[in-house]
Amino acid sequence: MFIAGLQYASAQENTNTVKAISKQEQQLLDLSKQKWLWMADKNADTLAHLFHEKAVFVHMGGSWGRERELNVIKSGGIWYKKADILNASVQVIGNTAVLLNRITLLAVVGGNEVTNPFIVTEVYVNENGNWQLASLSFTKTST
Template sequence: MKIKHLIITFFLLGTTFSFAQTSKDEQTVMQLSKDKWQWMADKDVDKLKDLFDNKAKFLHMSGTWKKDEELEIIKTGSIWYKKATIHDSAIEISGKTAIVWNRITLESIVRGNEAKVEFTVTEVYQKQNKDWKMLALSFSSVRDTHQIKK
């Protein structure tokens, strides 16, 4: 009888720890995602350089490029991500991979032209040692009525 209680107690503790860990990881990645938009608006390429994995890819409406190109675009203001208003978010974590979906209104300046566009942005992160690194960011143009399924 005591063994049975002991097994149940360890099972419940392990389950609770597992949920707490996932919740902490979700909070961490969601905060990184939110911070990323501010760093992009501030053109803070030093913080973004640390966040973006060296093999990261970025898919925009006008093309796809790698980390160094994205950082240069942000630094020079070729695309200035002035303000991202997040309307809805969702996250799923599987192992060391996190996928974040943000439905945003992006106010930007693209090659000198002001733009205000509704997007759903998909971000892929991977836990490397103790840090989360962004592997991919993809913009999808959507209607303002689009909702992210949770």
């Protein structure tokens, strides 16, 4: 279970090493968590502010840009009903942040309800003091 505000496992180590996170890292983890809720609610207008104009999205069925992703969400082509975040990590490198989320995603795709385990890579860029999502990539895992 994701424990906000207390700790996160380092994305670069495959051990049980735990380190305290900074306020900025916590804000990014919170933003990512909120993003999943906005996606579940099909809140395309709010997501339009979060998604960078040059953002890219990689799914099991293809890859595309910001406008198509917003249209897919708005139309329900993919309905991200619920993302159970099993663990999350964040690395901030200058004005870029890379988040890794291990999730179980309940979604409706093409009218069919499916549940899949994923590692989701999110890349955020900070422009003028605002974090925006630049890339969202889903990698299906076996469990």
